[in-house]
Amino acid sequence: MEILRVENLSKHYGKGNTQVKALEDVSLSVKKGEFVAIIGPSGSGKSTLLHLIGGVDIPTEGKVYIDDTNIYNLNESSRAVFRRRQVGLVYQFYNLIPILNVKENITLPILLDGKKVQKDKLKEIVNTLGIADRMNYLPNQLSGGQQQRVSIGRALINNPALLLADEPTGNLDSKNSEEIINLLKMSNRKYKQTIIIITHDESIALQANRVISIEDGKIVKDEVLRK
Amino acid sequence: MNILRAFTLSSLRKNKKRTIVTIIAIILTAAMLTGVTTLATSFKDMFIRQAINSNGNYHIRYNYVPIESAKYLNSHTLVDKSFISNTLGYSELNINRTAEDFLKVVAYDDKGLELQPIKLIEGRLPQNSREIIIEQNLVDFLDIEIGQELSLKIGYKTFIEETEQTVISDIELQEYTFEVVGLTERNLYQVGYSLDFGAVTFFDEQLHLQDGHVEVSVLLNNPKNTIEKANKIASDVKLPTSQGFYGNYNYFLNRELLNWQGASVNQAFVYFTETAALIIMLLVVIGAVIVIYNSFAISISERKKQFGMLRSVGATAKQIKRTVYWEGFVLSLIGVPIGIISGIFGIFITLKVADSILQDIFTGAEHIYLVVSPFAVLAAIAFMVITIFLSTVIPARKAAKISPIDAIRLTTDITTSKKSRSNPIAKFLFGIEGDIALKNLKRNRKRYFATILSLFISIVLFI
Ligand SMILES: Nc1ncnc2c1ncn2[C@@H]1O[C@H](COP(=O)(O)OP(=O)(O)O)[C@@H](O)[C@H]1O
Ligand SMILES: [Mg+2]
Numbered sequence: 133m134e135i136l137r138v139e140n141l142s143k144h145y146g147k148g149n150t151q152v153k154a155l156e157d158v159s160l161s162v163k164k165g166e167f168v169a170i171i172g173p174s175g176s177g178k179s180t181l182l183h184l185i186g187g188v189d190i191p192t193e194g195k196v197y198i199d200d201t202n203i204y205n206l207n208e209s210s211r212a213v214f215r216r217r218q219v220g221l222v223y224q225f226y227n228l229i230p231i232l233n234v235k236e237n238i239t240l241p242i243l244l245d246g247k248k249v250q251k252d253k254l255k256e257i258v259n260t261l262g263i264a265d266r267m268n269y270l271p272n273q274l275s276g277g278q279q280q281r282v283s284i285g286r287a288l289i290n291n292p293a294l295l296l297a298d299e300p301t302g303n304l305d306s307k308n309s310e311e312i313i314n315l316l317k318m319s320n321r322k323y324k325q326t327i328i329i330i331t332h333d334e335s336i337a338l339q340a341n342r343v344i345s346i347e348d349g350k351i352v353k354d355e356v357l358r359k
Numbered sequence: 360m361n362i363l364r365a366f367t368l369s370s371l372r373k374n375k376k377r378t379i380v381t382i383i384a385i386i387l388t389a390a391m392l393t394g395v396t397t398l399a400t401s402f403k404d405m406f407i408r409q410a411i412n413s414n415g416n417y418h419i420r421y422n423y424v425p426i427e428s429a430k431y432l433n434s435h436t437l438v439d440k441s442f443i444s445n446t447l448g449y450s451e452l453n454i455n456r457t458a459e460d461f462l463k464v465v466a467y468d469d470k471g472l473e474l475q476p477i478k479l480i481e482g483r484l485p486q487n488s489r490e491i492i493i494e495q496n497l498v499d500f501l502d503i504e505i506g507q508e509l510s511l512k513i514g515y516k517t518f519i520e521e522t523e524q525t526v527i528s529d530i531e532l533q534e535y536t537f538e539v540v541g542l543t544e545r546n547l548y549q550v551g552y553s554l555d556f557g558a559v560t561f562f563d564e565q566l567h568l569q570d571g572h573v574e575v576s577v578l579l580n581n582p583k584n585t586i587e588k589a590n591k592i593a594s595d596v597k598l599p600t601s602q603g604f605y606g607n608y609n610y611f612l613n614r615e616l617l618n619w620q621g622a623s624v625n626q627a628f629v630y631f632t633e634t635a636a637l638i639i640m641l642l643v644v645i646g647a648v649i650v651i652y653n654s655f656a657i658s659i660s661e662r663k664k665q666f667g668m669l670r671s672v673g674a675t676a677k678q679i680k681r682t683v684y685w686e687g688f689v690l691s692l693i694g695v696p697i698g699i700i701s702g703i704f705g706i707f708i709t710l711k712v713a714d715s716i717l718q719d720i721f722t723g724a725e726h727i728y729l730v731v732s733p734f735a736v737l738a739a740i741a742f743m744v745i746t747i748f749l750s751t752v753i754p755a756r757k758a759a760k761i762s763p764i765d766a767i768r769l770t771t772d773i774t775t776s777k778k779s780r781s782n783p784i785a786k787f788l789f790g791i792e793g794d795i796a797l798k799n800l801k802r803n804r805k806r807y808f809a810t811i812l813s814l815f816i817s818i819v820l821f822i
Pocket of ligand 2: 178179180298
């Protein structure tokens with residue numbers, strides 16, 4: 133089942149001579165439960181693609197369908213609501229809210245919806261992530277690895293259609309990197325969570341089902357490693 | 360609690376310094392606004408009392424009203440209260456002061472005795488037409504005490520051209536004997552600013568009619584549009600027409616009281632007082648908006664990344680906007696009550712001091728008391744709401760405009776896109792600290808300007 137379809141997506145910055153074509157006519161399709169790695173040199177447009185898929189940026193051209201919804205047909209506030217329900221984002225620098233504690237950061241997408249947090253679900257996630265004893269800590273009281281676990285928890289709490297991770301291990305040592313990747317792999321297997329991850333690390337990319345290579349804003353290779 | 364409210368409270372707690380500064384600004388604003396409205400109501404109250412004390416407690420006085428019509432006047436729908444009075448006339452006192460000494464004797468019915476600003480020092484009010492109260496300063500002149508009898512020959516003043524003197528005419532001179540039952544302060548409402556003395560007795564329908572006529576003084580339910588109402592009442596009650604000051608009926612208005620009750624016959628007077636208060640309040644609001652707006656603008660720009668992060672996890676622009684308004688609301692919830700109370704207290708002290716100074720300078724001046732009217736407080740609150748709204752509307756919009764992508768691409772909270780150039784002179788004179796300070800000053804030039812402007816405004820206001 134197709135969960136994501138990207139059609140002729142372009143993103144240009146600036147105009148005329150100084151125009152940067154960060155992304156140029158990219159199309160791709162991702163099925164539910166896939167674990168996709170995106171690799172490519174720095175500045176090739178990986179983050180741009182991920183942000184456009186996640187609905188946090190606006191494309192110059194093209195369409196993004198998540199679960200058959202063209203997210204750029206939605207108005208700003210509907211897209212924000214769609215984002216908090218259907219997209220989980222994980223960044224290299226965690227991007228947690230520094231003045232909210234771990235529990236609040238994880239449950240933020242639910243709380244923003246004005247909904248009640250399901251205790252079981254939260255418990256399961258924090259147990260899996262190994263941060264159950266850190267619920268009342270503030271982000272700056274945690275190690276980098278722990279902070280990244282919190283941001284993964286936040287991304288997973290709403291059972292999103294897509295989990296998008298932009299170099300989630302880029303700021304971590306190898307031991308923590310491995311653990312984070314294992315957590316992502318586990319959620320992919322256990323919850324059939326569709327994941328798209330950007331990485332520099334070839335060994336991480338090789339653990340995915342499928343690797344997409346990007347250069348100069350274009351997809352240059354798209355290979356399926358395993359089903 | 361809503362997570363965004365928790366977020367706001369945490370950031371307020373985190374930035375204690377700015378939170379306190381903002382609350383202080385709100386307190387000062389609320390205090391100044393309440394100060395202006397309370398000062399205005401207190402002065403208004405004093406002027407109303409002064410008007411009543413020097414002119415009497417009525418809006419319209421109908422002269423020469425047939426006694427049968429008096430009760431219709433009293434029951435007219437536009438009329439709140441009314442009383443009957445008649446001036447019996449003047450009595451010559453012969454107490455050898457430099458001026459002519461006359462005692463003006465007026466009879467009031469029970470409602471008149473209740474409404475008129477009679478200030479008893481001793482004794483009681485008259486209860487029948489044989490009792491009288493006089494000004495205390497007559498006690499020595501007349502060598503009289505409470506309980507003693509006072510015989511008066513009462514008639515009308517006439518001016519003798521040849522001698523250029525005012526005397527009591529012999530025609531219609533009537534002799535009355537009263538028992539003095541009370542002593543009062545000077546009866547200004549009765550004699551105006553003349554040198555006459557005043558005395559008050561109880562109105563008696565058998566004794567005190569002038570050809571079957573009396574004076575009827577009326578307090579309106581609502582004193583606005585006084586002349587129209589005065590004429591309407593007169594025509595409804597079918598008072599005899601005659602050429603009067605304000606039309607076809609014989610009455611006069613207590614203009615001073617009407618002025619201070621905001622029903623000025625001279626409209627410009629009302630507008631002047633209200634406009635002056637309004638202008639001061641608007642100046643306060645402008646100054647406050649500049650200061651409070653700045654505080655919010657800084658607060659928003661410092662949390663740019665956090666707002667962007669909230670957006671990226673799905674907070675809508677509307678939710679962010681509401682967060683900023685809520686911040687304003689929380690700060691007001693603390694600042695406004697404190698401001699209102701301290702404003703009222705400040706005016707209380709100011710009036711205490713002003714009153715004692717005024718009493719020193721003008722003996723017998725009307726006292727000024729603190730009057731806290733709900734309207735004054737509500738007006739201050741309304742202006743405060745406007746102030747907070749104006750201060751937060753732009754920051755709220757700015758916060759809502761921060762896009763998630765801005766925050767994601769922002770690794771730190773301070774953008775360093777524009778480098779300000781070093782100033783070699785400052786560096787030479789004050790070293791590196793001076794250079795940094797100057798850079799900061801440049802960056803915050805707008806803010807400094809705003810602060811200075813607001814300080815200037817508040818100083819002007821105080822003077
Ligand atoms: N806001 C922006 N303004 C101008 N150029 C930008 C902006 N954001 C990204 N770019 C450019 O777009 C290209 C792709 O960026 P990005 O997607 O971040 O690359 P990657 O994540 O693959 O390193 C780069 O050349 C980058 O400089
Ligand atoms: Mg990138």
